[in-house]
Amino acid sequence: MDLVIRPGAHAPSGVLEPPPDKSISHRALLGALLARGTTIVEGLSRALDVTATLEAIRAFGAVVSERANGTLEIDGPGIEGLVEPEGVIDVGNSGTLARLGLGVATLVPGLVVIDGDASVRRRPMARVIEPLRSLGAVIDARGGARWLPAAVRGARLAGGTIELRVASAQVKSALLLAGLGAASAVSVVEPVATRPHTEELLGLLGLEVDEEELADGRHRVSVVPGTPRPVERIVVARDPSAAAFFVVAAAATPGARLEVRGAYLGPTRTGYLDVLRRMGAEIEVLGRDTVIVRGAALGATTIVADEVPSLIDEVPVLAVAFAAARGTSRIEGAAELRVKESDRIETTARMLEAFGATVETSHDGFVVEGPTSPSGPVLVDSVRDHRIAMSAAVWAATQGIGARIRDAEWVATSYPGFVDDFVRLCEAVVRTED
Numbered sequence: 001m002d003l004v005i006r007p008g009a010h011a012p013s014g015v016l017e018p019p020p021d022k023s024i025s026h027r028a029l030l031g032a033l034l035a036r037g038t039t040i041v042e043g044l045s046r047a048l049d050v051t052a053t054l055e056a057i058r059a060f061g062a063v064v065s066e067r068a069n070g071t072l073e074i075d076g077p078g079i080e081g082l083v084e085p086e087g088v089i090d091v092g093n094s095g096t097l098a099r100l101g102l103g104v105a106t107l108v109p110g111l112v113v114i115d116g117d118a119s120v121r122r123r124p125m126a127r128v129i130e131p132l133r134s135l136g137a138v139i140d141a142r143g144g145a146r147w148l149p150a151a152v153r154g155a156r157l158a159g160g161t162i163e164l165r166v167a168s169a170q171v172k173s174a175l176l177l178a179g180l181g182a183a184s185a186v187s188v189v190e191p192v193a194t195r196p197h198t199e200e201l202l203g204l205l206g207l208e209v210d211e212e213e214l215a216d217g218r219h220r221v222s223v224v225p226g227t228p229r230p231v232e233r234i235v236v237a238r239d240p241s242a243a244a245f246f247v248v249a250a251a252a253t254p255g256a257r258l259e260v261r262g263a264y265l266g267p268t269r270t271g272y273l274d275v276l277r278r279m280g281a282e283i284e285v286l287g288r289d290t291v292i293v294r295g296a297a298l299g300a301t302t303i304v305a306d307e308v309p310s311l312i313d314e315v316p317v318l319a320v321a322f323a324a325a326r327g328t329s330r331i332e333g334a335a336e337l338r339v340k341e342s343d344r345i346e347t348t349a350r351m352l353e354a355f356g357a358t359v360e361t362s363h364d365g366f367v368v369e370g371p372t373s374p375s376g377p378v379l380v381d382s383v384r385d386h387r388i389a390m391s392a393a394v395w396a397a398t399q400g401i402g403a404r405i406r407d408a409e410w411v412a413t414s415y416p417g418f419v420d421d422f423v424r425l426c427e428a429v430v431r432t433e434d
């Protein structure tokens, strides 16, 4: 489906309550699965990636019922009661479910086969499979244990310390979840701290989780194996990464004002706010979860490797801010972008070029010469990557130009209500075409 945006929209303004956080939603469901008893999950994301996790926990033995008010009541079998799924676990487009699912599968007695769509089949799995195997997991996968589909045979793992080369919350999470059934503690050392949602969940489930900042700047997290106790209620915070499309567009437009309410604002998720601040936008955080954005004429900046985990999913839309800013902006140390839903170094560059921007890519980042003054209409291929589609839509709106975004239905991967929020906040007139 193509999204056709008529000329005449404007930068987002008003109040945004972003959708529920995708990362936290995945964890809430896995927590409800691994704790034996009933958990109420409030405000779960309806993103397709999370729907895949909901199906997965059902296949592992959770019983899920939806209440009239939209909250979910989940009866989890607990680690001891996990069941061997009848069919393949289909992760769809979700790298998070693929990686965390490999960790959980080691706890399941019997065989678990995990597969996903064409994009997930291209994403690296050795980064999870190799360390799990080193703890005793029995896993095989396509291409010499590098790609999905993968097959896991439940086994009791040994404890130990794993030192990761890539900063990945997904890999860390897979190891911590698998560690729940290990013979002794599992520790993960990551080069830079990544999002802590699995650690937060395990703490909520009454498990012992330790964290330490090492002298060389790395971050160590350990979990002591144990039985999760059910949490009565998990309330999912709103998604700062979904908010980012509108926040960046407002920040890059002098005179625009946007208020975002209810978003998770933990330090590993808000790197993009720091970047926008140093580019000149006025960003104010009120209380625990409200952000007021006032747009400005932005100046150029450089994003360096250590910051990347705190804004990894926001890079396609931050690239729009780069293109709008005066001067040369760059991002480096971001090779991880090459192994997301698309190769986001190349696909972000193509998206910017469709608007007339000057971009040069490197192996681990790109450089953008701004400012760009796009004239419409523009044609952007989303390459079935939700974040490319949404970044292009908000940029077209800030410029008031017409745009056609191919395969825009993929926004539902993370933000099913995106088009509604876009139409309301940007006063956009849109139509969809098959």
Ligand SMILES: O=C(O)C1=C[C@@H](OP(=O)(O)O)[C@@H](O)[C@H](O)C1
Binding pocket: 022, 023, 024, 096, 167, 168, 169, 170, 171, 173, 194, 195, 312, 313, 336
């Ligand atoms: O753990 C998570 O929920 C996620 C971690 C990130 O991946 P990596 O940490 O593997 O880079 C991010 O890109 C993804 O959208 C969600």
Ligand SMILES: C=C(OP(=O)(O)O)C(=O)O
Binding pocket: 049, 093, 094, 095, 096, 097, 313, 340, 341, 387, 414
């Ligand atoms: C990379 C993303 O998700 P995942 O890794 O779960 O597919 C994303 O949402 O941008």
